[in-house]
Amino acid sequence: MPIQVSRAQAQFGYGPEGSIFEIADPLPGDYWAHPDHAWSPLISSRIPGLEGVWLKYEGSHLSGSFKDRIMSASVGELLAQQPDCPGVVVPSSGNAAVSAAALCAPRKLPMIAIVPMTVPVERLRPVIARGALVIRAGEGPSQAYALADRLSDALGYFRLYSTFASPWAEWGCRSLGHELAGQLGREITRVVAPVSAGPVLVGLANGLVEAGQALPQLVAVQAEGCAPIARAFRAGQAVVEPWIDAVDTKAAAIADRLAGYPQDGTRVLEIVRASDGSVEAVSDAELSAARAALLRYDGVDAEFSACAGVALLMRDRNADRSGTVCVITASGFKHTFTGDAPEPAPDTLLSAKVMAFLADADPAATFLG
CATH class of the missing domain: 3.40.50.1100 (Rossmann fold)
Known part of the structure; x- marks a missing residue:
């Protein structure tokens, strides 16, 4: 317990x-x-x-x-206790890093995210766009946390984690x-x-x-x-x-x-x-x-x-x-946004009606689905 x-x-x-x-x-x-x-x-x-x-x-x-719930409480308590916090390290498989970056950006709080190599670069764009540094390392979250421990010690940065360690x-x-x-x-x-x-x-x-x-x-x-x-x-x-x-x-x-x-x-x-x-x-x-x-x-x-x-x-x-x-x-x-989405079976009857309409209304129009 x-x-x-x-x-x-x-x-x-x-x-x-x-x-x-x-x-x-x-x-x-x-x-x-x-x-x-x-x-x-x-x-x-x-x-x-x-x-x-x-x-x-x-x-x-x-x-x-949901990581916004964690990061809102974590950053709020951190800055209340340590207003001069030099920065944070966030190990993440993606969501925690995006959430932390969204909260750190308006506070001008330096942030480094460590994410597993398996996380596609495209899914890290929301983190990078908010000004955070991103390091890709290790196979999964456990290795990201281990490296984050070492980096936070080296820089004196606060650990912004979403496990029970926090x-x-x-x-x-x-x-x-x-x-x-x-x-x-x-x-x-x-x-x-x-x-x-x-x-x-x-x-x-x-x-x-x-x-x-x-x-x-x-x-x-x-x-x-x-x-x-x-x-x-x-x-x-x-x-x-x-x-x-x-x-x-x-x-x-x-x-x-x-x-x-x-x-x-x-x-x-x-x-x-x-x-x-x-x-x-x-x-x-x-x-x-x-x-x-x-x-x-x-x-x-x-x-x-x-x-x-x-x-x-x-x-x-x-x-x-x-x-x-x-x-x-x-x-x-x-x-x-990166094209990884389900493709349901098309409504063939509706598709036929729309294609027939476009043949007369706008032959140059492109039909998707």
Whole structure:
């Protein structure tokens, strides 16, 4: 179980024997209570079989992902404690770097992002465009974090992480729970969310409890090609071990070996089991089908990894959906703008009508789809 510390005592790092610190103070309203609207909308899904599921779409944030919740709390607390902070180092598979860059730019706070080599350069453009330096190194998040530790020590820069090593990561994600409690106005019985290290699901659950709701059943979802928490859950293990197999998935944002910080996964196991929930894994084929379904039926462009919860729910479309919330953690704009998007089967009848019209109206017009 985590060690409780006050907001004033919170600092970066793990405790004795790798223990996790969590902030005992409730998340203050200025990190989540917005006078006109919530940070992200709640959408009733129209995917066949998923009617009744509420989608908490986190792609509406400034940077396009839930990481804005983490970075807003982290940067706010950092600058309150250390106004003369010389700069920050952000290890990331993409979303945390974009979020941090969006918050650092207006503050003129120097930032260095370290991202795995597997992250396409095109998806780093939003980071570079905001003035951050980007280093590509290592196979996955674990190696990026290890290099970030060394670089932050060398430069004296603050570590802006989105794992449980930063107590502000889980704390900032409590805003999800507070918002959901206000948006639904009734009991939430089940929450399904993609998980890498896990602060998003743990923070959401703690936020719901802070808002006066009972702990719902929690379902964490990983990609089959890198699923250390799901593997430990299936095996009935009490602790998570790092993923030592090959990483075989396109879901880079949730493909974390947890090498060097497997206790993050163990924290997810603890709260999932306490909620009578589960940790599941989905295939890339299921993720692709979920992304296409979100676009086709709900008009939602979600990041590949962010579709994990929907992919799981689409497996059994006859299950009871009452009180279920599925978190869509990020926008798919980084995929779509680079041409990586589903291509649904065309409406042949409509296409024929349009082509017949263009033959007379504007023969030079180009027809797509």
